[in-house]
Amino acid sequence: MKKINIVLFGTGNVGSKLINQILEAREILRQKEGLEINLPVIANSSTAFFQKENQQASWEADLTNFGFPYRLEDILEYVHNEGYENLIAVDATASEQFVDNYNELIHAGFHIVAANKVANTRSSQFYARLRETLLEHNKYFLYETNVGAGLPIVETLRNFHRTNERVTRVRGVFSGSLSYIFNTYCEEEKTFSEVLTEAGDKGFTEPDPRVDLSGKDVARKLLILGRELGLKKEFEEISIQDLVPKHLNGQSTLKNFHRNKKDLDPIFLKLKKDLKQDEVIRHVGELDLQTGALDVKLVKESRTSAFGSLQNADSSFEIFTESYGKQPLVIKGAGAGAAVTARGVLTDLVKLAEKLH
Numbered sequence: 001m002k003k004i005n006i007v008l009f010g011t012g013n014v015g016s017k018l019i020n021q022i023l024e025a026r027e028i029l030r031q032k033e034g035l036e037i038n039l040p041v042i043a044n045s046s047t048a049f050f051q052k053e054n055q056q057a058s059w060e061a062d063l064t065n066f067g068f069p070y071r072l073e074d075i076l077e078y079v080h081n082e083g084y085e086n087l088i089a090v091d092a093t094a095s096e097q098f099v100d101n102y103n104e105l106i107h108a109g110f111h112i113v114a115a116n117k118v119a120n121t122r123s124s125q126f127y128a129r130l131r132e133t134l135l136e137h138n139k140y141f142l143y144e145t146n147v148g149a150g151l152p153i154v155e156t157l158r159n160f161h162r163t164n165e166r167v168t169r170v171r172g173v174f175s176g177s178l179s180y181i182f183n184t185y186c187e188e189e190k191t192f193s194e195v196l197t198e199a200g201d202k203g204f205t206e207p208d209p210r211v212d213l214s215g216k217d218v219a220r221k222l223l224i225l226g227r228e229l230g231l232k233k234e235f236e237e238i239s240i241q242d243l244v245p246k247h248l249n250g251q252s253t254l255k256n257f258h259r260n261k262k263d264l265d266p267i268f269l270k271l272k273k274d275l276k277q278d279e280v281i282r283h284v285g286e287l288d289l290q291t292g293a294l295d296v297k298l299v300k301e302s303r304t305s306a307f308g309s310l311q312n313a314d315s316s317f318e319i320f321t322e323s324y325g326k327q328p329l330v331i332k333g334a335g336a337g338a339a340v341t342a343r344g345v346l347t348d349l350v351k352l353a354e355k356l357h
């Protein structure tokens with residue numbers, strides 16, 4: 001039986017679903033894949049819980065009652081002393097800083113699976129250096145959920161690139177959060193701030209919803225796909241329509257944003273009132289591989305168009321390539337949500353395990 005040992009960083013929406021999916025799938029994975037998934041350490045930003053004999057259904061209470069403040073070194077020392085092999089660090093945080101630990105984790109023998117998009121959207125220099133370090137240490141880095149949550153977008157584009165299929169353009173509703181927000185706002189008689197709160201409660205938005213509204217999350221996804229296709233671009237080169245008014249932006253606290261998010265209501269009400277009867281608002285990203293332009297913006301779409309008819313938190317990606325010609329390959333489905341994202345992370349874990357001895 002092959003065994004992988006996972007240290008999970010982040011026990012929020014995605015991380016907690018992942019733990020439960022691993023516990024539920026454990027027996028099936030043993031029987032069908034000959035794979036034993038061990039999860040000896042789970043950690044949030046302040047607390048870690050070590051469980052030599054695997055996590056139990058009571059993991060949440062265990063983390064609260066028996067977890068303790070930790071430093072990364074404590075975890076590295078523990079897994080080293082226990083002699084765990086096939087170590088995988090899962091980054092289910094949204095942290096800008098946590099990514100600084102990747103280097104140390106790789107040196108300590110970890111492969112990495114990330115839902116967090118930050119590592120792939122820092123400078124080109126960081127991006128290249130991370131890949132060099134992985135190569136030097138013979139370690140893998142999987143991040144399918146960086147784009148489209150559980151949808152197979154990254155792998156599809158990587159396969160095109162590897163096989164010399166020329167991708168000319170990718171256009172889509174990249175954000176599951178903003179899809180839910182605009183699909184709901186255009187259909188229902190609710191204020192924009194009410195819909196935004198609802199999206200957060202359902203686990204669709206980023207922990208700080210301004211990361212979605214500012215266009216940053218979609219811009220990150222465009223950059224990740226562009227780089228996957230060999231495009232040399234920096235985040236600062238992306239053209240982004242920012243939907244957050246200046247007084248509520250990242251310079252002020254998240255608390256201040258939530259306290260004043262009603263200020264968004266008149267802005268979006270005007271946009272809604274300006275629509276023709278058959279129109280809806282959609283948030284789209286576009287990556288033009290011929291010009292190298294990356295663009296994030298709001299558009300008006302006819303209700304019956306491919307993007308206009310999207311529902312819930314669905315994303316839709318149109319991938320134009322040489323062989324597909326004028327009819328793009330379309331990948332569509334839930335683009336956000338803890339369950340689909342955690343399943344995508346679990347899929348990355350199983351794929352990574354296949355590569356290990």
Ligand SMILES: NC(=O)c1ccc[n+]([C@@H]2O[C@H](COP(=O)([O-])OP(=O)(O)OC[C@H]3O[C@@H](n4cnc5c(N)ncnc54)[C@H](OP(=O)(O)O)[C@@H]3O)[C@@H](O)[C@H]2O)c1
Nearest residue numbers: 010011012013014044045093094095115116207336337341
């Ligand atoms: N939700 C989705 O639909 C979706 C889809 C695709 C990708 N993602 C990505 O998945 C990631 C997690 O999203 P989420 O919705 O699960 O966020 P979340 O509910 O806010 O959970 C984030 C978790 O990360 C922990 N954390 C923060 N900084 C940390 C650090 N330095 N070290 C260890 N743990 C840390 C937090 O701990 P505290 O509670 O102690 O702060 C919390 O447990 C994000 O990067 C997001 O972009 C999400």
Ligand SMILES: N[C@@H](CCO)C(=O)O
Nearest residue numbers: 175176177205206336
């Ligand atoms: N905020 C993200 C969640 C998935 O990364 C989205 O809207 O797609």
